[in-house]
Every structure is written in structure tokens, then in C-alpha cells.
Amino acid sequence: MASTHESIKLTAPEISYLWTTYLTDSMSICVLKYYLQHIDDPDIKELLDHSLDLSTQHVEIIKGIFVQEEIAVPQGFTDQDVNLKAKRLFSDIFYLQYIKNMASGGLAGYSRMLPNIYRNDVKSFYSKALTSSIELEKEVTMLLLEKGLAKRPPFIPYPNKVEFIKKQSFFLEGLGRREALSGTEVTHLHFNIETNQLGAAISTGFSQVAHTKQARNYFIRGKEIALKHAKVFRDYLEKNSLPAPAGIQQEVTESTEYVFSDKLMMFHFSIMIYSGIGNYGIAISESQRSDLVIDYSRLNAEVLKYSEDGVNIMVANEWLEQPPLSTDRQKLTKRK
Template structure:
């Protein structure tokens, strides 16, 4: 096949997005391949196969783009990072919740990337990826609804008349001044409880499966943080007599047979942490109660510190691939003067 070079060089954004997507999807290929080894429910298995096919397509397309433009292809994750013969670590219900969350993350990520992409072939790639993620999320939601596993956010009364805010305390003095929560605030609380429940479940599984003590302890600490954050968010809902979504840590088996390398599990957890930081940031920007903003801010600071400790573990073990960087002009000048 003839190699085709695009005359337009990738921008920093386009190169970085593709590089990160390649790593994420090679990880997903490993994880979803393992899921398929023991998935039993026909609908959930079909959904998993569809998710795997999408990740494989992404890896193939990005790899071809990089090769065509003489860009070093990242190592990412390979068959050496997954043990398909490992005992079952998760239930089918977990697979369904995981894929729904993964598709939601794709929707958020691709929609954030697209406005910063100008090259037609790359824009087409991410446009199709966004559409595919939307379809995957829709299918996952439908399966969850049909199986009675979908946990919808709480309902609130429909407005019966137009009303205006009369006191500044509605926005700035939520500490005990406004007892009710807005629909947006409820939505963020519900969503962040669910994502922390996923984090607690995965940290439970990974702590059981991790091979090294430092990595195992890191996941156990992550579980403690996820449970703590759930308590904070649940308290807001419970004080407003709103239902709290049930956890699903019970969907993790008692297996200690590791299906994934410690490198893959640490990378996977770092992605979840970064997504959580972004989720909290959006919640801060859309919350109109000062107590909520304060809680999200302090919890975000805790997650950032935890993330830094995880990066240190990855660097110490040479598990963290260096992303594409700009030219270090200062270093070039120093080398030239030697």
C-alpha cells in the first residue's frame, strides 16, 4: 500500500489528542478483551464486543496516521499487560456500568477536543468517535433500563410559575441559608457519587490484584478517598430528602488473580482521577451554594495530591510514557554553549 503524507502538519493539540487517545484505547482493548473472556449475559457481552471493536478501530487508525507521518507510535498497552486466563474479577453488572461510564467519558473528551482540531482527517476521526461514543452510551443506557439497573438522578417538582431570586444569599451564602438544592446541583452530586462508587469498586479490585505492595496500598488509599467523597455528597442529598444511588462494590469478586499489569492498573486509575478532577471543576462552576463550592474545592485539592503520588509511583517504575513536548529552547541554548 502506498504511503500517503498529509501536506498539513499536525498542530500541538491534534498530535497530543491522538497520542493520548492511542494510549487510552490500547488500555481499553486489554480491559475489554479480558471482560469478554467471562461475560455471560448475551446483551452485555454484545455491548462489550461493540466497545472493543470501537477501541480497536481507533488504535488502527491512529497508528496508521502516525506511521504515515513518521511519528513514533507510543508503546501504550499490549497483550503483555493483560492475562486473559485470570480468574473472574468483576460481574456482568460491573461490565455494564463500566462501559456506560467509559462511553460518557468519551463523549466529554471528544466534544472537548473537537473545537481545537482543524485538520480535516483528524476532525473527521473525532467526529465519528463522538458519534460512536454517543451510540455506545445510548445502547448501554437502554440495556441498563431493560434490566432494571439504571439509576436515574432524583426528580424535583416542576415549576408552576416564573420566580426571580430576591436575595444575594441564594448564590453566596448557601451555608445554612438555602435549604434546597437546584436541579443542576442535584445532578452533579448524583453523578459524582456514581463516579466515586465506580472508583471504590475498581480500587477494591485493583488492590486485590496488584502485585507490588506500594501499588496495592495506593489503591487502598484511593478507595478510602472515594468512600469519603461519597459521604460528603450523600449528606447533601439526604438532608434534602433525596434518594442516594446504591453502590456496586459487591460486583467485584474475591479473586486475587491479577488480569492486568500494575502498569495498566496505575494508568487506568490515573485516567479516572483526571476525569474526577474535571467533574469537580464543572460542578464548582455550576453550583450556586457556597458550601458546595467549598466542599468540591477542598476535595479536589485532596485528589490532586493523591494524583501526584500516583505519578511518582509510575515515574519510579518507568511506567509513564512521555507525551509530545515543545522544543526546550533554554536547554538548546545551554547545549550550544558547551
């Protein structure tokens, strides 16, 4: 007879995933509540309501599991981290692009988590979260298409015959390498331009409303990095006469009124950076041109350094909660 989940302890990945999801969704609740204070389009409002409902459900379910297991519930983010009375900072169009990115992140994150989860209640939770992300991503994509705002990836010719690679120069730079990009390479270039442009828009808004000079300068630097990376990727597409998606910085208003705490905005940025590092890693593994691999690798190194600087700022200001850790056996064996 199978054991009930109440008699099975949570594993390291199960605790860690739930802990991270709690922080991320508590942040999303604050962000989405604020967005809903300034929304004109009823269709986009419906998506924001749906997203908020999902994040609220996640937080409550995880809190229930932690209380049952006698695990300390993270502080996360609360109404103290958002000013719902602040003026509008982003447009409706930005909200739509934001939800698209949010749903895509959920698809990638939950699908990566599920194979490492064994306890039935946790697996059920993440299975439902993945299904909800699939539905949300479909809804937002359809709405983007209906409103003519979808940034569809470029088209490439249909192959009309089977061909085999005959030269090593297909992969290696300096050997008369191919100029044409593979469909997979085009996909990653387009996607990473989009995510960097969204990052540039968010950093623009955050830099306008940040409280501390340290956080403000960090967001300004993030914007510069995002725009630089987007240009590197755009150049590859343009050299192949392929269109690149346009930026959305114009969807940020001129407001400088307090909206989010610096703690929330720095955490938000850390999540975006973590996602970006993963995106670049996948692009490296699926790119077959050495120049592309080199560019992704050097840009990833820059993002890693930027991420480290962000962590240092959060630690210095006591904005970073400590994640669940394994037992420090060496510390336990030390004698006074």
C-alpha cells in the same frame, strides 16, 4: 484550492489528543478482552464486543496517522499487560456500569477536543468517535433501563410559576442560605456519587490483584478517598430527602489472581482521576451554593495530591510514557 491533509502538519493539540487516545484505547482493548473471557449475559456481551471493536479501530487509525507522519507510535498497552486466563474479577453488572462510564467519558472528552482540531482527517476521526460514543451511551442506557439497573437521578418538582432570586443568601452560606438544591446541583451530586462508587469498586478489584505493595496501597487509599467523597455528596442529597445511588463494590469477586499489570492499573487510575478533576471543576462552575463550592474545591485538592503521588509511583517504576513536548529552546541555546 484547499490543501490536502498530507501537506498540513499536525498541531500540538492534534498530536497530543491522538497520543493520549492511543494509550487509552490500547488500555481499553486489554481490559475489554479480559471482560469478554467472563461474561454470561448475551446483551452485555454485545456491548463489550462493540466497545472493543471501537477501541481497536481507534488504535489502528491513529497508528496509521503516526506512521504516515513519521511520529513514534507509543508503546501503550499490549497482551503482556493482561492475563486473559485469570479468574473472573468483576460481575456482568459491573461491566454494564463500566461501559456506561466509558461512553460518558468519551462524550465529554471528544466534544472537548473537537473545537481545537483543524486538520480534516483528524477532525473526521474524532467526529466519528464522538458519534460512536453517543450511540454506545444510548445503547448502554437502554439496556440498564431494560434490566432495571439504571441509577436515574432524583426527581424534583416541576416549577409552576416564574420566580426571581430576591436574596444574596441564595448563593452565600452564613446568610440564612437556602437548604433546597437546584436541579443542576442535584445532577452533579448524583453523577459524582456514581463515578466515585465505580472508582471504589475498581480500586477494590485492583488492590486485590496488584503485584507491588506500593500499587496495592495506592489503590486502597483511592478506595478510601472515593468512599469519603461519595459520602460527602450523599449527605447533601439525603438532607434534602433525595435518594442517592447505591454502591457496586459487591460486584467485585474475591479473586486475587494476576489479571492486569500494575502499569496498566496505575494508568487506568490516572485516567479516572483526570476525569474526576474535570467533573469537580464543572460542578464548581455550575453550583450556586457556597458550601458546595467549598466542598468540591477541598475535595479536588485532595484528588490533585493523590494524582501527584500516583505520577511519582509511575515515574519511579518507569511506567509513564513521556507525552509529546514543545521544543526546549533554552536547552538548545546552552553551550558546553
